[in-house]
Amino acid sequence: MSAERSRIKVIIAKPGLDGHDRGAKVVARALRDAGMEVVYTGIFQTPESILRSVIQEDADVLGLSSLSGAHLEYAIEISDLLKKNGAEDVVFLVGGTIPAEDAEELRAVGVSEVFGPGTPTGEIISFIESKVRVKV
Amino acid sequence: MADLTTGLTDAEVEAWRNGRLAKDYERIPPRAKEFTTLSGLPIKDVYTSADLADIDEKADIALPGEYPYTRGVHASMHRGRPWTIRQVAGFGQAEDTNGRYKYLLAHGETGLSTDFDLPTLLGYDSDHPIYGREVGKIGVAVDTVVDAHALFEGIPLEEVSTSLTINAPAGVLMAMYRVVGDERGIAGNLLTGTTQNDILKEYTAQNEFIFPPEASVELVVDTMEYCAEVMPRFNPVSMSGYHVREAGCTAAQEVGLTIAGALCYLELGVERGIDPDKIAPRVSFFWDVHNDFFEEIAKLRAARRLWARLMKERLKCKDQRSWLMRAHCQTAGVSLTAQQPLNNIARTAVQALAAVLGGTQSLHTNSFDEAFAIPSEEAIKVAVRTQQILLAETGAGDVVDPLAGSYYVETLTKQIEDEALALIERLDAMGGMVQAVITGYANQLIADSAWEQQVKIESKERTIVGVNDFVDDDYSIGGIELHKPIPGVQERQVARLNQVKRERSQRDVAEALTAIEKAAPNLKTNLMPLIETAVRARATGGEICDVLRGQWGEHSPSTVF
Numbered sequence: 001m002s003a004e005r006s007r008i009k010v011i012i013a014k015p016g017l018d019g020h021d022r023g024a025k026v027v028a029r030a031l032r033d034a035g036m037e038v039v040y041t042g043i044f045q046t047p048e049s050i051l052r053s054v055i056q057e058d059a060d061v062l063g064l065s066s067l068s069g070a071h072l073e074y075a076i077e078i079s080d081l082l083k084k085n086g087a088e089d090v091v092f093l094v095g096g097t098i099p100a101e102d103a104e105e106l107r108a109v110g111v112s113e114v115f116g117p118g119t120p121t122g123e124i125i126s127f128i129e130s131k132v133r134v135k136v
Numbered sequence: 137m138a139d140l141t142t143g144l145t146d147a148e149v150e151a152w153r154n155g156r157l158a159k160d161y162e163r164i165p166p167r168a169k170e171f172t173t174l175s176g177l178p179i180k181d182v183y184t185s186a187d188l189a190d191i192d193e194k195a196d197i198a199l200p201g202e203y204p205y206t207r208g209v210h211a212s213m214h215r216g217r218p219w220t221i222r223q224v225a226g227f228g229q230a231e232d233t234n235g236r237y238k239y240l241l242a243h244g245e246t247g248l249s250t251d252f253d254l255p256t257l258l259g260y261d262s263d264h265p266i267y268g269r270e271v272g273k274i275g276v277a278v279d280t281v282v283d284a285h286a287l288f289e290g291i292p293l294e295e296v297s298t299s300l301t302i303n304a305p306a307g308v309l310m311a312m313y314r315v316v317g318d319e320r321g322i323a324g325n326l327l328t329g330t331t332q333n334d335i336l337k338e339y340t341a342q343n344e345f346i347f348p349p350e351a352s353v354e355l356v357v358d359t360m361e362y363c364a365e366v367m368p369r370f371n372p373v374s375m376s377g378y379h380v381r382e383a384g385c386t387a388a389q390e391v392g393l394t395i396a397g398a399l400c401y402l403e404l405g406v407e408r409g410i411d412p413d414k415i416a417p418r419v420s421f422f423w424d425v426h427n428d429f430f431e432e433i434a435k436l437r438a439a440r441r442l443w444a445r446l447m448k449e450r451l452k453c454k455d456q457r458s459w460l461m462r463a464h465c466q467t468a469g470v471s472l473t474a475q476q477p478l479n480n481i482a483r484t485a486v487q488a489l490a491a492v493l494g495g496t497q498s499l500h501t502n503s504f505d506e507a508f509a510i511p512s513e514e515a516i517k518v519a520v521r522t523q524q525i526l527l528a529e530t531g532a533g534d535v536v537d538p539l540a541g542s543y544y545v546e547t548l549t550k551q552i553e554d555e556a557l558a559l560i561e562r563l564d565a566m567g568g569m570v571q572a573v574i575t576g577y578a579n580q581l582i583a584d585s586a587w588e589q590q591v592k593i594e595s596k597e598r599t600i601v602g603v604n605d606f607v608d609d610d611y612s613i614g615g616i617e618l619h620k621p622i623p624g625v626q627e628r629q630v631a632r633l634n635q636v637k638r639e640r641s642q643r644d645v646a647e648a649l650t651a652i653e654k655a656a657p658n659l660k661t662n663l664m665p666l667i668e669t670a671v672r673a674r675a676t677g678g679e680i681c682d683v684l685r686g687q688w689g690e691h692s693p694s695t696v697f
Contacts, residue, residue: 025586097508116474118475
């Protein structure tokens, strides 16, 4: 988090055609209630449009929500785009229905943490606060 | 309700509450400060005949198969015809899903149900440059009627009914089904099944919309009229409470929003001069069956009663078939946990029992591995066997509406009916469901209920076993292998798409698409005969939807949370 900004800025994004957005919206609301500035992109986002949101909003955190089984392709592509565009410092989180072995692979490509179904929002908040504080 | 009166007076009940019950609580205090249903309805410690003072057995409960159908749409219910075991399935190419269908039928399934992949659901072909990666992932890819032929190869469509979980492009898939039947020599009046085709709940919950709501609801009316003419035993619409409930609303909101949606389509039909008795009998329903056992049973009973009353009194339907709420139920996907996933078998079994006792016509039981992936064959088998155990071993289907007359269930039934009707009246006052979508009212209603439930879970006011209590690190799925996406599906699907495009008459396709383009601006023109012509000519779903996108535009996703 940059020194002059007092609030952590988060983008919650839904890639591709997956419409399951209950989790994305609940997490967005919990992070907002925890004092963060949250932008929810809505569904039907492409990797490029998600990158644009991250850069435009100068976000500290990107939370990607996927329940359609396409998490690997999208996360790998977005992770590459973040690196290529100097945004590799953004804390990249993935949430949704993610099998354990895929979670390993996601971490290997630069995803900071993967949050599965039933994760308490408090856990996500603590994780973000620990990661973003480190950057100050 | 004279025949249920036990003779207890209010004073006697009050004396018991202040005496014996209070004494019990002194010794062992109640487990919670207040008890509520999963949807938040307050629950008293005990219910008596006094709670039924406003309920009239003849008018409100009646007998099974008789108005207002509180006790079921058929007189004999599951004693005669058991509910249909209908597991939704779909992945990969049509051949892959066809194989799963045959597996399910071999294990005692009695009806088919199709999940399509996201590109198909959103009206894109499998060669889409961005969305092509989602081909065959969470459902089956169907680009043209050639795929639809492969999907149902070897399945006797004149004997097995098929549900198609498709909404924005429902007209296209419905036409494909009709054309498959026709090209196989099966008459339209022998085809039975359902398209989900309830577009309103896409804007509020499931998010598989393409066009703006005003045009989309008219397309639904087109399909209702088309079906009544060419496939009279096919249900064009499955009014879906399932998705709004999964997205977070309460049981009563599920009933209210869903019935309000059905009224919207039917009243638009009436505006076009269609006799409601021509289309209402083929409106079917699809409910979520969640964890609160009695509330879910009451919800199904309340929904049937409210629908019958509205069809008779508000739409003035005279055909008794118009009053019947025939329903498919699915256990609550949202209740499945990734933690200790074998526990999901118990959850699903209890939910399925509620669906049976609530009088469902058809049932999908979720598989225990679905918090990770679409189900594996092993997990599906447990789900199917759960239904078979309910029917064969528990006696749950052996008596019709066994919970009628329960002081508690009848009270809940009335509460849910009253609350759902009040919501329908609020929606009417704001101009109906289309307006509730455009203004974001319905989306906010659902998001607020979802948030309230999350707060209850996080504060542990609501316990979820394995998630916020009895927690351990067990994510074991009993040694089975999760379903994995099939490699190479997109390449093979695109190859077939290209082959179909090479072999078809380009002129016929172009003419058919132009005809749709010309007719689309007048929303009251029935597009279905034109869509059928295009499908027959091997036009793709993407091509047909692109023409409609050009005329109607697209609906922008909501960013409200």
